[in-house]
Amino acid sequence: MAGHSKWANIQHRKGRQDAKRGKIFTKLIKEITVSARLAGGDINFNPRLRAAVAEAKEQNMPADNITRAIKRGTGELEGVSYEEIRYEGYGIGGAAIIIDCLTDNKQRAVADVRHALSKNGGNLGTDGSVSFMFKHCGVLVFEPGTSEDQVMEAALDAGAEDVVTDEDGSVEVIAAPADFTAVKEALEAAGLKAVLAEVTMRAENETVFTGDDAAKMQKLLDALEDLDDVQEVYTNAVIEE
Template identity: 65%
Template sequence: MAGHSKWANIQHRKGRQDEKRGKIWTRVIREIMVAARQGGGDLTANPRLRLAVDKAKAANMPADTIKRNIDKATGNLEGVHYEEIRYEGYGIGGAAILVDTMTDNKVRTVAAVRHAFSKQGGNMGAEGAVAFQFKHCGQILLAPGADEAKVMDIALEAGADDVITDDEGGIEVLTSPTDFEAVKNAIEAAGFQPEIAEVTMRAENTVALTGDDAAKMQKLLDMIEEIDDVQNVFHNAEINP
């Protein structure tokens, strides 16, 4: 299946995330704790925890740090209780934004998120305001140059829902959240190295922003990202500075 060119925008997003590596450990630790608390500390029986531990290892987190936080979450050590809360809103040009947080103080968190939206020209919305514009799915992205036919055969055989090639040759593999691990493992076993592989909230449609609007939207996203309690920010803007 063909798709519009997303590669530059995807690389832009990845680059912005890479610039914020200082927050990676904090976010991964919270994800580990919530996943372990909800599904238990057994990696073989808890897919969400496996993904969180994979992220921790990719960020070079020591094994003892990973284990200590799993133990905290499962009651073996005293720890902080984090609550997951999602906020929704609108950015520049009506772009949709989802903000996933993990917090031990939701009054503090909602105030910080609301302040970021209002300061940078966005608007907080009610629950359900924009979530319908996103799909919860697994997303695996391969750089231009990968063998499209081979990737498609491997991905679909492993249970992928769709394989999309954009105008620049980048390949996007979409899966259900439950099939994500199996598809990712099959693609990697075949020798392909994804640029991005994650369970995400994927925008069904996008809003193109350029010039001043693109800059304003990036400021809004950056301010939200800087909030300590924010885990992930999803949006449907195609930012072209």
């Protein structure tokens, strides 16, 4: 891990996400719809929906789009019924990958995921083959130079599980998924704005990729993320430019 910069990797990842901004609204509408279907349309009693709506607002999604997505989830409006499916697999050098899908066609989704993996040097694994290497949690990352003491005080008071300062000076806050929004709001109230805030599958141990292997791994991840049924791709691979 020598020379590895979590901050540089986050900036790299955010840049690639920005380049794919056209797909973000589609993903968020799916997530809002499914969240509302599973636990109701009231954000006060549905943490997953509350997080999805907050993200939609940050992405400047129109309020009418958010309302319609919630109503489709609760059955007040007709809409497509999406199924949640998780696939696990391996990338370059055996790197662990988790692929979360929301799809109306399971056969299409698994065929597309399998094809993207095999075409780019990866392969599909079995359920549980890599998920044990990740922790489901809320993560907030603050840029290098942010006061660790200030972050720690606000985060722990709000119910965060841990605060970690990385070698490059960036500060990470880890929270249980159900507590994520409350922790995020408490930090913002304290004047601390995270550059990355998400409920994710956080790799317990990371593998750094450089050179040709980094390019191959990034190509594989891009192929998966470009699939219409794919919502999120998680990996323990760190791509260094």
